[in-house]
Amino acid sequence: MPLIPELEKPSLPPSLWAATATEEPCQAPPLTGEASAEVLVIGGGYTGLSAALHLAEQGRDVLLLDAAEPGWGASGRNGGQVIPGLKDDPEAILEHYGQDVGNRIVGTVGGAADAVFDLVRRHGIACDAVQNGWIQPAHSPQALEVATARARQWERQGVDVRLLDADQVHAMIGCQPLYHGGWLDPRGGSVQPLSYARGLARVATSHGARLHGNTRVLRLQREGAEWRAVTGSGEVRARQIILATNGYTDALWPGLRRSVVSLFSQQIATAPVPEELRARLLPGRQSVSDTRKLLWYFRLDAHGRLLMGGRGEFSDRPTLEQGKPLLAPLRKLFPELTDLPLEYSWAGRVAMTRDHLPHLHVLEEGVFAGLGFNGRGVAMGTVMGRLLAELAGGRPPEEMPYPVTPLKPIPFHGLHRPVTRMLIHYYKIFS
Ligand SMILES: Cc1cc2nc3c(=O)[nH]c(=O)nc-3n(C[C@H](O)[C@H](O)[C@H](O)COP(=O)(O)OP(=O)(O)OC[C@H]3O[C@@H](n4cnc5c(N)ncnc54)[C@H](O)[C@@H]3O)c2cc1C
Incomplete structure (x- = not known):
């Protein structure tokens, strides 16, 4: 029985991005x-595609397998906020x-958005990329203090922030007066997420990477100096x-699934404003x-649709009806859009960590993971792929620009949903 049943039904879930992608599959x-192959990459989201692209650029012989199509996971279904x-x-x-x-951590994550826009420019990826800034508005006076301190800290790191x-x-924003202030980070921006994933796939292929979809890796076995990845066919x-x-x-590598908490995040999009x-x-x-703990995140797409995102409780294929709770924040912010029809609702899984950091692991000699x-993960997954390619290229872990840490499964991970929820609050992973 697969741990992620959805991967047994691997067609692309309907979403705004699936309907409007400019890059072809x-x-x-x-x-x-x-x-x-010299290197096998398992997973064809930003992380795996960026790893494959960077490896192929170095002239490595790389083959990538995804259980569905490249971009099928969160990478083809997110909010596109870089x-x-x-x-x-x-x-x-x-x-x-x-x-x-x-x-090393601050330098790597601080440069992550630029890494996306540089790749897009360098390879001519058609994904509506705009680097026009990311706004973090504060929902309370206390949150404003925290947000201001955050902006000042980035300013001390040399970023031209705007309070x-x-x-x-x-x-x-053009919204109701619900916020107490905030800051603008000029490094941020947005992409059409599925077009970006497909663009990475296209460029990786053009550099010689071999990509295979609808191919789930079922088992990994060590055989001498090699690994054998067994698929259904x-x-x-x-x-x-x-x-x-x-x-x-999934359960492919012992303990890897238990090192993160996998949750659904959900998005809706209205008709064009x-x-x-x-x-x-x-x-x-x-x-x-x-700045809310269960944050509201929103933007316009290239066609003027308003997108709103938040935590989701559902599945990889939520109905429009299941997207309706996200209309509440949208209407609070933009009451004039109350009658605008809801056109799309979609969701995907994100992976949360206890220490709030993305993890880079050397699991065994020659086996690497980033999650x-x-x-x-739009920016950081892209960068993680580059880091994984560097590790596979032989860069020693202690010289990496981001720390390589041991795999640490989360205690009590296997308990059912309510307990997982409790753990989420305990670890404050949405703060
Ligand atoms: C609704 C939503 C909104 C989001 N909004 C934003 C945002 O605005 N900004 C932002 O930065 N991040 C956002 N994120 C998070 C971001 O999308 C992810 O962090 C990022 O896409 C992770 O990329 P990935 O390549 O690591 O994983 P994924 O894109 O999830 O790819 C993992 C892939 O692994 C494959 N796979 C799994 N097991 C196997 C196996 N055994 N064999 C073969 N293949 C396998 C799956 O098929 C899948 O394609 C959002 C996520 C969601 C769901």
């Missing part, structure tokens, strides 16, 4: 029979991890393996995620 036929940084602030990271490790008072926030032999399965991680309202609704087209983006 790349050629990724199922693997049949026997194949071999956000640098993590939930923890730079100085908290420096204090907790010390100058050496702390600086915003309440009037400026409301003018930039074939097998791959490779000296190195990269696991890039994030919220869809009427022309007369567009001039004042997010006129700068920035992405927004506020746990805590709902912020």
Whole structure:
């Protein structure tokens, strides 16, 4: 019995992104029979595709397998907000991890959004990419203090942040006066997430990576100096393996699934906002995620639809009806959009970690994993792929620009849903 039943039904779930993607699905036929490669990448989201692309650029012989099509997971279904940084602030990271490790983490995550836009530019990926900033509005006076301190910390790291008072926030968002101020991070922006994933797949292929979809890896076995990855219809032999399965991680590697908590996040999109309202609704087209624990995150797409996201309780294929709870924040912020029809509702799995950091592991000699983006993997998944490619290229873990840590399964992980929820609050992974 698969741990992720949805992977047994691997067609692309309906979403705004599936309906509007500009990049075509790349050629990724199922693997049949026997194949071999220097490096086998398992998982075809941003992490796996970026790993495959960076490896192929180095001239490595790389083969990627995905249980569905590349971009099928969260990478083809997210909000498309390209956000640098993590939930923890730079100085908290420096204090907790010390100058050496702390600086590596802050430097890597701080440059993550630029890494996305650079790749898009360098390879001409058609994904409506705009690097016009990310706004974090504060929902309470206390949250404003925290957000201001965060902005100041990034400023001390050399980022040209902009502090915003309440009037400026409301003018930039064009919403009701619900916020107390906030800040703008100029490094952020947005992409059409599925087009971005497909673009990465196309470019990886053009550099020689072999991609196969509808091919779930069922088992990994060590055979001498090689690994044998067994699928339903074939097998791959490779000296190195990269696991890039994030919220869809199954039992393939002992303990990996239990090192993260996999949760659904959900999105809705309205019909295009009427022309007369567009001039004042997010006129700068920035992405927004506020400071609430269960945050509201929203933006416009390239066609003027308003997207709203939040925690979801459902499945990989929520109905429109199941998306309706997200209309409540949308209507509070933009009451003039109350009658605008809801056109799409979709969801996917994110992977949360106890320490709020993405994890990079060397699981065994020649086996690498990167996961746990805590709902912020557009930028960081892309960078994680590059880090995984560097590890597979022989860079020693102690010289990596991001710390390599041991795998640590979360205690009591297997308990059922209510307990997982309790753990979520306990670990404050949404803070
Ligand atoms: C609704 C939603 C909104 C989000 N919004 C944002 C946002 O605005 N900004 C942001 O930064 N992040 C956002 N995220 C998070 C972001 O999408 C993820 O962090 C990121 O896409 C993770 O990429 P990935 O490549 O690691 O994993 P995924 O894209 O999830 O890919 C994992 C892949 O592994 C494959 N797989 C699993 N097991 C196997 C196996 N055994 N064999 C073969 N293949 C396997 C799956 O088929 C899947 O395609 C959001 C996520 C969701 C769901």
